[in-house]
Amino acid sequence: MNDQFTNPGLKHSQLDHSSLPVIPLKIISTGAALPPNCVTSSSLDERFNKAAGYIEKRSGITHRFHATYEASQAALAVEALNDALTRQNIAPDSIDLLISASAISVQALPCSAAHILQQSNLPEGTAGFDINASCISFITALQVAASLLNTGTYHRIAIVSADLASRGIDWDHEESSLIFGDGAACAIVEKGDGRSGILSYSLETYTKGIDLCEIRAGGTRCNPRAGIRDSDFLFHMDGKKLFRYASALIEDYFERLLRSSGLTLSDIATVVPHQASYLSLEHMRKRLGVSSEALIDIYRFRGNQVAASIPSALHEAFLQNRYQEGHPMMLIGTAAGLSFGGMVLLP
Amino acid sequence: MNDQFTNPGLKHSQLDHSSLPVIPLKIISTGAALPPNCVTSSSLDERFNKAAGYIEKRSGITHRFHATYEASQAALAVEALNDALTRQNIAPDSIDLLISASAISVQALPCSAAHILQQSNLPEGTAGFDINASCISFITALQVAASLLNTGTYHRIAIVSADLASRGIDWDHEESSLIFGDGAACAIVEKGDGRSGILSYSLETYTKGIDLCEIRAGGTRCNPRAGIRDSDFLFHMDGKKLFRYASALIEDYFERLLRSSGLTLSDIATVVPHQASYLSLEHMRKRLGVSSEALIDIYRFRGNQVAASIPSALHEAFLQNRYQEGHPMMLIGTAAGLSFGGMVLLP
Numbered sequence: 001m002n003d004q005f006t007n008p009g010l011k012h013s014q015l016d017h018s019s020l021p022v023i024p025l026k027i028i029s030t031g032a033a034l035p036p037n038c039v040t041s042s043s044l045d046e047r048f049n050k051a052a053g054y055i056e057k058r059s060g061i062t063h064r065f066h067a068t069y070e071a072s073q074a075a076l077a078v079e080a081l082n083d084a085l086t087r088q089n090i091a092p093d094s095i096d097l098l099i100s101a102s103a104i105s106v107q108a109l110p111c112s113a114a115h116i117l118q119q120s121n122l123p124e125g126t127a128g129f130d131i132n133a134s135c136i137s138f139i140t141a142l143q144v145a146a147s148l149l150n151t152g153t154y155h156r157i158a159i160v161s162a163d164l165a166s167r168g169i170d171w172d173h174e175e176s177s178l179i180f181g182d183g184a185a186c187a188i189v190e191k192g193d194g195r196s197g198i199l200s201y202s203l204e205t206y207t208k209g210i211d212l213c214e215i216r217a218g219g220t221r222c223n224p225r226a227g228i229r230d231s232d233f234l235f236h237m238d239g240k241k242l243f244r245y246a247s248a249l250i251e252d253y254f255e256r257l258l259r260s261s262g263l264t265l266s267d268i269a270t271v272v273p274h275q276a277s278y279l280s281l282e283h284m285r286k287r288l289g290v291s292s293e294a295l296i297d298i299y300r301f302r303g304n305q306v307a308a309s310i311p312s313a314l315h316e317a318f319l320q321n322r323y324q325e326g327h328p329m330m331l332i333g334t335a336a337g338l339s340f341g342g343m344v345l346l347p
Numbered sequence: 348m349n350d351q352f353t354n355p356g357l358k359h360s361q362l363d364h365s366s367l368p369v370i371p372l373k374i375i376s377t378g379a380a381l382p383p384n385c386v387t388s389s390s391l392d393e394r395f396n397k398a399a400g401y402i403e404k405r406s407g408i409t410h411r412f413h414a415t416y417e418a419s420q421a422a423l424a425v426e427a428l429n430d431a432l433t434r435q436n437i438a439p440d441s442i443d444l445l446i447s448a449s450a451i452s453v454q455a456l457p458c459s460a461a462h463i464l465q466q467s468n469l470p471e472g473t474a475g476f477d478i479n480a481s482c483i484s485f486i487t488a489l490q491v492a493a494s495l496l497n498t499g500t501y502h503r504i505a506i507v508s509a510d511l512a513s514r515g516i517d518w519d520h521e522e523s524s525l526i527f528g529d530g531a532a533c534a535i536v537e538k539g540d541g542r543s544g545i546l547s548y549s550l551e552t553y554t555k556g557i558d559l560c561e562i563r564a565g566g567t568r569c570n571p572r573a574g575i576r577d578s579d580f581l582f583h584m585d586g587k588k589l590f591r592y593a594s595a596l597i598e599d600y601f602e603r604l605l606r607s608s609g610l611t612l613s614d615i616a617t618v619v620p621h622q623a624s625y626l627s628l629e630h631m632r633k634r635l636g637v638s639s640e641a642l643i644d645i646y647r648f649r650g651n652q653v654a655a656s657i658p659s660a661l662h663e664a665f666l667q668n669r670y671q672e673g674h675p676m677m678l679i680g681t682a683a684g685l686s687f688g689g690m691v692l693l694p
Contacts (some may be wrong), residue, residue: 023498069574073567097550104455108515108565109582110557110683111450111479118554127550128686129487132458133476140476147494151370153548164567168455201500203444203474207465210457218455218565220420220511223580227416233570235456336457339475 021197021346025146025189027323028156029090030315031083032185033076034302035067035164044178055178060278064181064303066166073106073184074115077162080184080311081120084158090188092121097154098128101141101161103307103336104168105130108219116160127154133203135274136333136341137161137307138314142189143201143343149191160186163306168215170234179277180235181303185311196325199344200261204253209338212242243279246334247287253340254288254332261344263328265289268344270322274333275299275309284332296322309333323347368544368693372493372536374670375503376437377662378430379532380423381649382414382511391525402525407625411528411650413513420453420531421462424509427531428467431505437535439468444501445475448488448508450654450683451515452477455566463507474501480550482621483680483688484508484654485661489536490548490690496538507533510653515562517581526624527582528650532658546675546691547608551600556685559589590626593681594634600687601635601679608691610675612636615691617669621680622646622656631679643669656680670694 040063041056048055056062067076077100085092098120100113107115113128133140138161145157162184171177216222217232258265271290273281281297284290296313305312310333317323325347332342387410388403395402403409414423424447432439445467447460454462460475480487485508492504509531518524563569564579605612618637620628628644631637643660652659657680664670672694679689 023500069572103457105452105479105566107568108451108562108580110481110561110686112566113479114481114552114554114557114684114686117552118557124553124555125551128552128684129478129480129484129550131476131478132452132460134457134461137476143500144491144495147498147500148491150498151494153370153490153494167567167570167572203476204472205461205464205475206471207461208471210461210465214457215455217570219452219459220514221454223514223564224577225416225514225580230571233455233572337461337475339457339461 021194021199023146023150024191024194024197025149026192026196027187027189029084029088029188030186030311030318031080031087032183032312032315033079033083034065035071035076035182037066037068038063039066059178060299061179061303062300065183067164067182069167071164073162073164074112074119076184077116077160078119080162080186081158081160084186084188093123094156095122095158096127097148097157098122098126099141099145099157099159100128100130101137101159101307102163103132103134103137104163104215105218133335133339133341134337135307135335136310136339138310139331139333139341139343140203143198145189146198149189156188156190158186158188160184161307161311163308165304165306168233168235175239176235176237179304181305183302183305183308183312185308185315187311187314196347199263199328199346200257201343202257202260203339203341205337205339206249207337209242209245212245212338213237213336239277242338245338247283250334250340251287257342257344263344267328268294268330269327270294270296270317270329272296272310272313272317272329272331275302275313276304276334280334368546370493370497371538371541371544372496373539373543374534374536376431376435376535377533377658377665378427378434379530379659379662380426380430381412382418382423382529384413384415385410386413406525407646408526408650409647412530414511414529416514418511420509420511421459421466423531424463424507425466427509427533428463428505428507431533431535440470441503442469442505443474444495444504445469445473446488446492446504446506447475447477448484448506448654449510450479450481450484451510451562480682480686480688481684482654482682483657483686485657486678486680486688486690487550490545492536493545496536503535503537505533505535507531508654508658510655512651512653515580515582522586523582523584526651528652530649530652530655530659532655532662534658534661543672543694546610546693547604548690549604549607550686550688552684552686553596554684556589556592559592559685560584560683586624589685592685594630597681597687598634604689604691610691614675615641615677616674617641617643617664617676619643619657619660619664619676619678622649622660623651623681627681
């Protein structure tokens with residue numbers, strides 16, 4: 001296996017011993033989908049009467065995609081699922097579990113997985129449920145999938161994240177309105193032969209930051225009986241406070257995640273971060289010391305796709321052929337909650 | 348271990364061989380909580396100008412509990428969590444993961460686990476995420492918890508289901524308005540020593556029944572941008588069609604679940620069903636052949652508590668001292684989706 005390691009930073013002797021996956025897992029395919037409507041930052045300059053180039057400079061985004069208000073979140077999820085199935089010629093009836101790992105649901109009841117299954121060509125009777133850890137749902141879903149595969153509960157699992165952030169954009173709030181894009185992405189996973197898998201995983205929630213990013217409607221808290229306003233359907237974000245609070249915690253979190261993987265940062269060939277904001281990606285590069293070459297950055301052409309960001313960036317890593325045996329990969333993100341989620345994978 | 352089996356139907360020789368748990372799991376404590384407001388069926392007779400006894404006869408319920416419109420779903424969840432912690436004197440900081448397994452969320456973002464963690468006395472940084480499989484979320488959460496414990500991801504997990512169905516009752520729809528009650532329940536689980544655990548688990552979703560029980564608001568489908576009416580916040584149920592569709596499928600499902608456990612119905616000492624309706628519990632007794640002695644039935648005093656029903660009934664089984672080594676237990680339910688979920692446990 002050693003000759004597979006081509007990352008110059010890789011410490012082969014160390015990986016021989018400590019990098020055996022704690023939990024076997026193999027990602028056998030990925031896919032993604034975008035709604036057809038591309039929203040350029042220059043079109044937003046016009047819409048908001050800004051000087052040319054203002055929105056792109058302010059947001060770090062050239063364009064993002066927004067679904068129409070009639071478009072279905074489940075249908076977009078199915079597009080991503082089908083993309084992942086088609087790319088590796090995987091039979092739909094070979095999937096024995098569908099996990100929906102989005103941040104915002106299709107509706108209050110039933111779960112989004114049922115809506116995705118309904119529109120998919122997976123057979124009637126296929127198991128499905130939702131996992132929700134806000135923007136880092138996909139990472140947690142991967143860990144859950146690996147655990148279910150290892151107990152033999154399932155043999156091939158499709159994880160789909162789809163979010164239509166545009167439906168909750170507060171256009172009166174400049175900062176948050178510019179960063180969100182819609183999208184969906186999927187990963188299909190198996191247990192594999194035990195050589196690939198998860199070296200470490202961690203999820204931490206610091207609820208002092210719970211109201212720094214939220215959509216208050218959607219459940220028992222805000223509805224016609226408990227009281228509701230139209231603004232409760234919108235993202236409420238205090239980006240500065242959120243960034244400050246996250247920054248104070250992420251360096252220690254990052255170190256714990258790395259340490260428990262048995263690797264050092266130079267061993268990590270590819271970092272797949274949540275595409276939260278231009279600022280968060282810059283922070284990753286500078287403060288955490290992740291090199292630009294290692295970092296998957298699709299933010300400029302997608303924006304923050306909420307829970308769909310991480311699997312969309314993972315799909316990009318697949319397209320760039322960076323899920324390669326012996327090249328450790330890290331998934332990492334911060335989420336509303338405030339939560340930190342991360343995983344070190346050995347492909 | 349054999350002398351522990353007191354169920355006369357138990358085939359000891361069979362259990363010796365085939366009943367070793369497929370996945371080790373030990374439920375170390377349970378707890379439950381109810382809102383203070385008890386709604387008797389006789390008070391509903393008055394409210395709806397019905398003859399005395401009409402509502403009780405129609406619903407099969409003497410009373411259920413409804414939270415006030417100001418009450419917090421997360422606070423009720425925390426009450427159930429604290430009940431489970433207190434009963435076995437479990438230190439809050441020994442819980443390394445909180446799974447919220449409710450059908451309806453607190454709000455669209457962040458996940459309900461964050462809201463429960465915020466109001467609990469679990470330490471800042473504790474991991475939390477949501478699992479949603481509609482009314483059978485708890486069964487799926489148990490399977491996920493067992494899998495996470497067995498991969499060593501966590502060591503002690505609290506699963507909490509809390510639903511405030513009353514916030515979505517359509518009081519103009521007699522059939523569905525009478526059956527729902529609010530509540531919360533919790534189970535705390537560990538891997539255990541391998542003698543107790545899960546013999547079989549199954550989740551199947553038949554989406555042809557997806558619109559037979561739903562709340563359309565709460566996500567991307569119905570909101571001010573996609574279009575929304577006040578009625579979208581309410582339960583929409585076609586009980587008759589739902590029951591007919593579920594009945595056509597549940598017998599085969601039940602047989603598959605039992606067969607994969609290696610047991611026969613007479614081996615199952617206790618059945619903990621979703622308390623969906625009087626009709627569903629009668630069906631369990633008559634068509635599936637579950638005896639009244641084996642069946643945990645709290646419906647008459649709780650109503651259908653959505654995802655909180657199954658763990659509330661499990662808590663009742665614990666109070667009756669029926670989670671006993673060597674006495675197999677089945678959890679089973681149907682859910683919006685339409686989904687079937689079940690598990691055979693060896694305590």
